[in-house]
Amino acid sequence: MDAKQIFVQSLYECMDGNLEKERLYSLIEKPKQAKMGDLAFPCFELARNYRKNPQEIATQLVEEINSIYFERVEAVGAYVNVFLNKALFTKKILQQISKEKTNFGYSNLGEEKVITIDLSSPNIAKPFSMGHLRSTVIGNAIANIAEKVGYKTVRINHLGDWGTQFGKLMVAYQKWGNEDQVRANPIKELLQLYIRFHEEAEVDTKLNDIGRKWFKRLEDGDAQAEELWGWFREESLKDFSRIYELLGISFDSYNGEAFYNDKMDRVVHELQQKGLLIESEGAKVVTLEEENLPPCLIQKRDGTTLYATRDLTAAIYRYETYHFAKSLYVVGNEQTLHFTQLSYVLQKMGYNWAKNMKHISFGMMLKEGKKMSTRKGKLVLLEEVLQEAIQLANNNIMEKNPLLEKKEEVARQVGVGAVIFHDLKNDRHNDVEFSLEDMLRFEGETGPYIQYTHARMNSLLKKGGYRETNNVSVVDINEAWPIITRLMALQDTVMKAYNASDPSKIAKYLIELAREFNKYYANVRILGDEENKQARLQLVYSVKTVLKEGLRLLGIQAPDAM
Structure with a gap:
């Protein structure tokens, strides 16, 4: 039982449709002091339509409103203030909760349409840090809330299981790793190797080139690279599942970046066919000058793919698989540009559903005022x-x-x-x-x-x-x-x-x-x-x-x- 809706209906019946119910609902306020009533409606917006001052409108509405749900209605300046019938509302609310129990507060706004929610998405071969908490719990809560208003949700853990960092990790493991130690405590040991790689690379910059070459070998299907990658991924998922169980969070899909490797060629080909792919300094990009955005990089000079390539592919796959009404990405503030580019590129490709993609950004988890960093070892697990x-x-x-x-x-x-x-x-x-x-x-x-x-x-x-x-x-x-x-x-x-x-x-x-x-x-x-x-x-x-x-x-x- 919503007192605001009852108030809205009473106002609407007195106004001859001068304002839509949705607008009336948004204007209703709660008075700052209880002695002024339970709800208040400001009449300023009606002044133009009625060609009267707001105080006169408030007085007129008070004379016309008549409902068993209100003990009294008063005009206070330009406001219509109502005092609810406490006994009636108390009885109705308690009866409603007794009948509906946990369904109390549910609405069917979503009409069981699908929302996909990209959340958590940690990188494999790295520990689950406090930095990952925000996306995980914010995304899960948003999914629960969306279900409460009538949507079906698909929780997607888009694992960070692809990219140049895995080439770097392979180099580090081969140079300084010990198989027995890694098998005994995989995530801790892999983290130490990753940190050491970046420390060593500050002195020997050639290490970064070697890391990139190893990632290219992985993309090309090299057996040794694939074996190491598969091992790192398997151990990571075991570690993550223990934490998700503690948090009480589950997912409908663990399709990470690697899942889209065999699906990206179609997207690159489609971009070329539609005349959207432009060569720039050896790389391939989609220009977004009309949107006042920098170009979206699709392929590097060496042919390797990027986040944008995989996220474009993932978005198309998700729409074709789930036919979502909305697609949410619960990812930090620093990725705002990336998701803005993603939506515009998809719209240029002719996918109007991309307008229903939304980046749910959030602030960082800081440690001593600074962002937590895996490569520098500044982590809280x-x-x-x-x-x-x-x-x-x-x-x-x-x-x-x-x-x-x-x-x-x-x-x-x-x-x-x-x-x-x-x-x-x-x-x-x-x-x-x-x-x-x-x-x-x-x-x-x-x-x-x-x-x-x-x-x-x-x-x-x-x-x-x-x-x-x-x-x-x-x-x-x-x-x-x-x-x-x-x-x-x-x-x-x-x-x-x-x-x-x-x-x-x-x-x-x-x-x-x-x-x-x-x-x-x-x-x-x-x-x-x-x-x-x-x-x-x-x-x-x-x-x-x-x-x-x-x-x-x-x-x-x-x-x-x-």
């Missing part, structure tokens, strides 16, 4: 952070609730949840400074705070012998009203998070809802009054249901006890 968070959660459990059942499972849910929430509560466009201390705090605006609120409510329901019912009684209206208004805002919040591709809107909503409940809990004896106990527990159940669903949208589990 994600698995180590997750394990440390889990250990801290376990220590807290042993100190505060040593008799808790399933301690290890709860510690994992809380520790991993702390790391995910710390990322997702930030606007995705902002850089995030890595701080283990901040990430693992268990109070304030954190995942564990919301999880603990959920667990507390679960305990109340058990102690109170909650009996689920649709026959809702309404008590403590004034004390509960801030909670009810937050519950009503779920669907609107989900829509805003979807439209902005920004999970932080869900995270902030959960913090506000948990805070409002904890204020209520501090002021109302939920189990102290037998006559009204079940009515209060109905409210507890509703908040618990919404908190759990909100955490799920972020990719975080909600323990029943902590």
